[in-house]
Amino acid sequence: MTFEELGLHDQLLEALSYMGFEQATPIQEQAIPAILQGRDLIACAQTGTGKTGAFTIPLLQHLSEHRDRGAMIIVPTRELAIQIDQQIEGFGYFLGIHSLPVYGGGDGSGWDQQKKALIQGVDIIVATPGKLISYLNLGHVKLDHIRYLILDEADRMMDMGFRDDINKIISHLPKERQNLLFSATMPPKIRELSHRLLKDPYEITLSISKPAEGVLQAAYICHDHQKTPLLTRLIADKPNYKSILIFSSTKKNVNTILQSLRKHKIAAEGVSSDLEQQEREEVLSRFRSKQTRILVATDVLSRGIDIKDINLVINYDVPKNAEDYVHRVGRTARADTTGVALTFINEKDMFDFAQIEALIEATVTKVPVPEDLGEVPVWKPVRQRRPMGSRGGGKKPGRKSGGRKK
Numbered sequence: 333m334t335f336e337e338l339g340l341h342d343q344l345l346e347a348l349s350y351m352g353f354e355q356a357t358p359i360q361e362q363a364i365p366a367i368l369q370g371r372d373l374i375a376c377a378q379t380g381t382g383k384t385g386a387f388t389i390p391l392l393q394h395l396s397e398h399r400d401r402g403a404m405i406i407v408p409t410r411e412l413a414i415q416i417d418q419q420i421e422g423f424g425y426f427l428g429i430h431s432l433p434v435y436g437g438g439d440g441s442g443w444d445q446q447k448k449a450l451i452q453g454v455d456i457i458v459a460t461p462g463k464l465i466s467y468l469n470l471g472h473v474k475l476d477h478i479r480y481l482i483l484d485e486a487d488r489m490m491d492m493g494f495r496d497d498i499n500k501i502i503s504h505l506p507k508e509r510q511n512l513l514f515s516a517t518m519p520p521k522i523r524e525l526s527h528r529l530l531k532d533p534y535e536i537t538l539s540i541s542k543p544a545e546g547v548l549q550a551a552y553i554c555h556d557h558q559k560t561p562l563l564t565r566l567i568a569d570k571p572n573y574k575s576i577l578i579f580s581s582t583k584k585n586v587n588t589i590l591q592s593l594r595k596h597k598i599a600a601e602g603v604s605s606d607l608e609q610q611e612r613e614e615v616l617s618r619f620r621s622k623q624t625r626i627l628v629a630t631d632v633l634s635r636g637i638d639i640k641d642i643n644l645v646i647n648y649d650v651p652k653n654a655e656d657y658v659h660r661v662g663r664t665a666r667a668d669t670t671g672v673a674l675t676f677i678n679e680k681d682m683f684d685f686a687q688i689e690a691l692i693e694a695t696v697t698k699v700p701v702p703e704d705l706g707e708v709p710v711w712k713p714v715r716q717r718r719p720m721g722s723r724g725g726g727k728k729p730g731r732k733s734g735g736r737k738k
Contacts, residue, residue, distance in 0.1 A: 347424075367510070434467065464501060482514070513525070581630065642664045
């Protein structure tokens with residue numbers, strides 16, 4: 333379906349055409365008409381389905397028709413706040429509508445600018461919960477014009493402990509408003525939130541447990557010490573891949589992987605919470621523009637971040653949350669393109685990966701590791717038993733008495 337068929341204004345259609353958007357995705361086909369009708373909405377869809385456009389496009393049309401109204405978009409991470417703000421600014425340029433990203437982690441230089449804009453009132457606020465609460469506590473936010481509330485990646489915000497912050501933010505908003513809730517999964521806590529927040533909502537459910545059809549998935553069974561030589565060989569064997577994203581579950585491993593790659597004369601950059609916000613944005617910008625070919629990252633990039641034309645995603649380790657696997661591999665094969673997702677599986681991760689296969693209802697091909705790297709574990713996905721003393725009052729393995737595990 334084209335955007336023209338969805339009843340959008342000419343200025344908005346011009347903006348979409350200029351930005352290269354012509355055909356609506358399935359979630360956009362369902363969400364845009366419902367939102368334009370003023371319905372509350374709850375949508376369950378995986379990353380890469382075009383859900384950001386599903387709410388920003390009709391939101392911009394509403395605001396262009398009612399210039400005295402405003403909108404608030406709440407997101408879990410600063411990276412997602414920046415991405416949505418950039419998309420809105422791209423579309424909004426044609427409509428004279430502006431947004432303001434509000435997130436923590438900066439050097440403080442933008443505080444006065446954000447404070448001034450929030451006090452005066454801005455068309456669209458795109459904020460992380462914690463930072464917005466800081467402004468609310470100081471009385472620096474004008475919210476009486478807000479008529480549209482969007483919660484994006486709602487399940488992630490619940491997992492990150494933002495439930496109370498979200499409730500507090502909602503308590504400051506006008507009662508009369510349109511509410512939109514987007515989530516990659518639909519656990520009971522999201523259902524409970526939707527019952528409290530939404531009135532007679534229009535419901536959309538797209539497949540959330542399977543990677544996009546264009547993703548070619550494969551896995552390597554290997555020992556931990558074989559991962560680095562396997563990684564460097566895979567990268568060397570794929571010189572035509574212009575964009576490679578490597579995921580690791582810990583920032584410590586991100587640094588280890590970077591050191592190993594650089595030791596083999598392979599240029600790469602990394603993103604983790606160790607970087608200052610400005611540094612993270614600069615690294616992501618270079619990766620988006622293909623100045624950086626290889627990016628190593630923690631799961632902070634597995635959700636929400638829209639980087640086009642990623643040829644290869646490598647899971648250096650298996651994510652403990654099966655849904656996170658879908659989000660990781662969802663970084664490639666976006667918008668009807670194709671891509672490859674490879675996963676390294678050690679002995680301890682076999683059971684977790686078997687659960688992932690059950691979730692996506694598919695058996696991922698196990699590719700043999702090159703023989704010169706040595707013998708590999710036998711595929712035997714059995715739940716790992718907890719060591720004695722890991723329950724009750726005993727100490728957990730790997731944790732020193734009186735300290736926190738890093």
